[in-house]
Amino acid sequence: MSPRVGVSWMPTAGFRAAVEPVLETIEAVEQTVDQGFEGRLPASAEAVFTAFAEAGQLYGHAVGASVLSAGREDVFDAFLLALRRTRRPWVDLSDHYGFCTAGAQRFGAPLPLPRHPDVLAVGRERLVRLREAAGCPVGLENLALALCAQDALDQGPMVAELLQAVDGFVHLDLHNLWCQLHNFELDADVLLASWPLERVWRVHVSGGSFVDDIRRDTHDHRVPDEVWALLRTVLPRLPACRALILEQLPSALLTEADQQGYREDLALLRAVRDEVCGVG
Amino acid sequence: MSAELARFQELLIEVLREETDPERALDRLRAHPDAAAHRDWLDRVEPRMLRVAAGLVRRWEVREG
Numbered sequence: 001m002s003p004r005v006g007v008s009w010m011p012t013a014g015f016r017a018a019v020e021p022v023l024e025t026i027e028a029v030e031q032t033v034d035q036g037f038e039g040r041l042p043a044s045a046e047a048v049f050t051a052f053a054e055a056g057q058l059y060g061h062a063v064g065a066s067v068l069s070a071g072r073e074d075v076f077d078a079f080l081l082a083l084r085r086t087r088r089p090w091v092d093l094s095d096h097y098g099f100c101t102a103g104a105q106r107f108g109a110p111l112p113l114p115r116h117p118d119v120l121a122v123g124r125e126r127l128v129r130l131r132e133a134a135g136c137p138v139g140l141e142n143l144a145l146a147l148c149a150q151d152a153l154d155q156g157p158m159v160a161e162l163l164q165a166v167d168g169f170v171h172l173d174l175h176n177l178w179c180q181l182h183n184f185e186l187d188a189d190v191l192l193a194s195w196p197l198e199r200v201w202r203v204h205v206s207g208g209s210f211v212d213d214i215r216r217d218t219h220d221h222r223v224p225d226e227v228w229a230l231l232r233t234v235l236p237r238l239p240a241c242r243a244l245i246l247e248q249l250p251s252a253l254l255t256e257a258d259q260q261g262y263r264e265d266l267a268l269l270r271a272v273r274d275e276v277c278g279v280g
Numbered sequence: 281m282s283a284e285l286a287r288f289q290e291l292l293i294e295v296l297r298e299e300t301d302p303e304r305a306l307d308r309l310r311a312h313p314d315a316a317a318h319r320d321w322l323d324r325v326e327p328r329m330l331r332v333a334a335g336l337v338r339r340w341e342v343r344e345g
Contacts, residue, residue: 070283151324
């Protein structure tokens with residue numbers, strides 16, 4: 001079975017304008033589940049999520065579980081409660097590797113941690129509770145940020161160990177992977193070999209930006225050539241991959257030119273899938 | 281064990297949000313008893329990447345109060 005080609009759905013007018021002309025070509029939708037915690041989503045987003053859920057092609061993605069946090073149990077409990085309250089029939093649900101809550105901070109950007117038994121114990125326990133609340137398989141997305149080269153090389157093995165607790169999946173963000181290749185001048189084969197590729201069920205392709213020659217996962221530009229090349233290289237090695245998701249922030253989809261570029265990236269994603277997987 | 285890790289995580293975030301100089305941030309982290317279990321890791325951390333992490337903490341943090 002070839003992976004479906006889909007989009008990370010953003011409940012904004014700019015995003016809607018970008019996808020409207022190609023809505024019929026979208027095969028899967030990823031819902032950022034936290035966006036539904038605080039109140040009602042736009043009717044258009046509700047309709048899309050319902051339709052794709054009925055088709056068995058709605059994928060969940062979270063940003064606030066903070067799977068590796070050892071503290072702020074109250075924030076995690078509130079997250080799980082909100083998840084249960086807004087649960088949909090997701091195919092599966094992912095959040096990011098890392099932690100973003102601690103002390104007075106109740107949300108933030110996910111940060112990496114060292115490979116340490118305490119970190120693994122905390123993460124395993126939280127993943128079990130996350131799976132129970134989500135009611136579907138759960139997985140972890142690789143983080144772009146690493147604080148040293150060894151962090152980048154340790155992330156795959158750590159994710160593999162964490163996922164054993166829930167028989168979970170890897171959500172592989174190829175732009176995040178490329179950030180690490182660039183920022184630490186790593187060899188792609190070496191970094192890819194550190195990941196359990198047979199556990200990859202979902203892939204993100206996205207763009208980003210350079211700040212002082214450090215590649216960042218800012219999701220505010222089109223998908224770069226390096227990520228397309230990485231997709232062509234890695235996709236044949238992902239036998240369990242179910243969905244290829246294009247991800248871009250709505251703040252980067254405000255002009256007609258940006259929206260057209262987004263549609264071109266979506267078409268290219270489908271073309272690469274068709275070419276590599278022999279579809280069509 | 282998770283209480284120890286929770287203290288380290290809190291320390292990491294507080295230092296990153298307070299220190300604009302990554303070298304000074306690293307010095308503070310290395311000297312703190314709550315980071316004792318992770319000194320080997322801190323010795324490998326690259327200041328340029330710690331600067332990125334600090335920027336992310338300040339950009340996205342949501343705090344109590």
